[in-house]
Amino acid sequence: xxxxxxxxxxxxxxxxxxxxxxxxxxxxxxxxxxxxxxxxxxxxxxxxxxxxxxxxxxxxxxxxxxxxxxxx
Amino acid sequence: xxxxxxxxxxxxxxxxxxxxxxxxxxxxxxxxxxxxxxxxxxxxxxxxxxxxxxxxxxxxxxxxxxxxxxxxxxxxxxxxxxxxxxxxxxxxxxxxxxxxxxxxxxxxxxxxxxxxxxxxxxxxxxxxxxxxxxxxxxxxxxxxxxxxxxxxxxxxxxxxxxxxxxxxxxxxxxxxxxxxxxxxxxxxxxxxxxxxxxxxxxxxxxxxxxxxxxxxxxxxxxxxxxxxxxxxxxxxxxxxxxxxxxxxxxxxxxxxxxxxxxxxxxxxxxxxxxxxxxxxxxxxxxxxxxxxxxxxx
Numbered sequence: 272x273x274x275x276x277x278x279x280x281x282x283x284x285x286x287x288x289x290x291x292x293x294x295x296x297x298x299x300x301x302x303x304x305x306x307x308x309x310x311x312x313x314x315x316x317x318x319x320x321x322x323x324x325x326x327x328x329x330x331x332x333x334x335x336x337x338x339x340x341x342x343x
Numbered sequence: 344x345x346x347x348x349x350x351x352x353x354x355x356x357x358x359x360x361x362x363x364x365x366x367x368x369x370x371x372x373x374x375x376x377x378x379x380x381x382x383x384x385x386x387x388x389x390x391x392x393x394x395x396x397x398x399x400x401x402x403x404x405x406x407x408x409x410x411x412x413x414x415x416x417x418x419x420x421x422x423x424x425x426x427x428x429x430x431x432x433x434x435x436x437x438x439x440x441x442x443x444x445x446x447x448x449x450x451x452x453x454x455x456x457x458x459x460x461x462x463x464x465x466x467x468x469x470x471x472x473x474x475x476x477x478x479x480x481x482x483x484x485x486x487x488x489x490x491x492x493x494x495x496x497x498x499x500x501x502x503x504x505x506x507x508x509x510x511x512x513x514x515x516x517x518x519x520x521x522x523x524x525x526x527x528x529x530x531x532x533x534x535x536x537x538x539x540x541x542x543x544x545x546x547x548x549x550x551x552x553x554x555x556x557x558x559x560x561x562x563x564x565x566x567x568x569x570x571x572x573x574x575x576x577x578x579x580x581x582x583x584x585x586x587x588x589x590x591x592x593x594x595x596x597x598x599x600x601x602x603x604x605x606x607x608x609x610x611x612x613x614x615x616x617x618x619x620x621x622x623x624x625x626x627x628x629x630x631x632x633x634x635x636x637x638x639x640x
Contacts, residue, residue, distance in 0.1 A: 278472060279424050281505060283457030285468075290461055318505035325573045326501030326538075329566060330465070333500055333577065338462035 284309045284319075288327070289334050299324065362596070362630045364623045367415075367608040368406070375616030380410055382620055387606045390414040390447065394434040400441045407442050413557070413604070414442060415526075416449040421484060421494070422467045422517075423453035424476040432487040439488055448493035448526045448557065449484070451477065451517065466499035469506035469513035478520035493557055494518075495526035498534045498578035500566075510535060511549035518554045525550065528559040529591045530584060534576040547591055552599040558592065560584040560626060561608040580610035583622060589629040596633025597640070603630065 288295045298305040306316040365385030393399040419427045452464035467473040485491040536543040562582030567574035605626045
């Protein structure tokens with residue numbers, strides 16, 4: 272049976288690279304390997320190799336600003 | 344179980360048959376809103392701001408006695424393969440019970456996963472899995488709050504990875520699977536269209552007009568990473584809605600059979616109240632233009 276393309280493990284991985292700059296840097300240096308080491312399945316790892324890198328950095332900055340605003 | 348005043352099965356106030364234009368409630372705008380209630384048809388209140396404030400909830404209840412109020416959530420994270428936290432849904436239920444808004448709504452976003460708080464609205468991968476999970480989450484919310492939320496399309500700066508549907512298809516399928524109505528944020532639609540290469544009017548044309556009952560309008564600004572080729576439109580709610588948003592509103596009004604409730608959202612850098620009221624009038628003009636075109640068709 273084909274694994275679902277989206278599942279809690281994938282969302283957790285995305286949340287991690289959205290909020291954790293070190294995790295994001297490791298991921299961008301080796302997307303497939305980092306995704307695989309997080310337990311994501313082959314299809315998800317392949318999809319994450321093609322991630323929108325510009326958008327990832329912009330979104331991460333935007334999320335960081337929102338978290339900072341909430342703390343203020 | 345809380346009951347939403349005048350709500351039908353889809354959680355939509357069905358008795359009002361005319362278009363309305365209103366404003367998002369912000370403490371900084373309170374004096375101006377109270378001074379101009381006769382020019383504001385409806386007020387949208389961010390629900391999360393009042394989850395833990397009994398006095399705030401009482402104030403919103405008082406406001407709801409003077410003008411129609413709709414509640415809008417930001418932290419439930421319903422577009423996720425994880426179920427929403429029951430305690431958050433119970434807080435929403437309590438607030439709905441107290442305020443008795445016309446409707447309540449939430450974003451089609453995930454905001455946390457595996458215990459990691461993202462801090463804002465993130466677009467889930469657009470897949471069949473997230474459609475089914477979102478529909479299940481919306482029905483969980485309905486069971487606890489007492490009515491199905493309306494759901495809002497979000498702006499995203501990143502094309503959601505691991506997606507196999509585009510946004511219009513994912514939205515349409517999610518509405519179909521859940522039966523929920525859409526709060527169509529036209530600036531989010533516009534920004535995502537610009538950022539990811541879809542024509543805004545084509546995006547709008549692919550959405551089911553019968554399921555659109557509320558509309559958000561707002562503005563944003565361009566951002567880049569130092570390379571202008573990479574610039575993207577950020578939905579920041581700090582600027583006036585750009586002209587194309589009003590064009591989209593007219594276009595929507597020309598094809599939507601439902602009365603529309605349009606809310607202008609402004610989260611900072613507040614201009615004088617007269618400026619905001621002028622934007623509400625622009626929205627009324629756009630609605631009238633669209634309705635005239637619909638009548639003439």
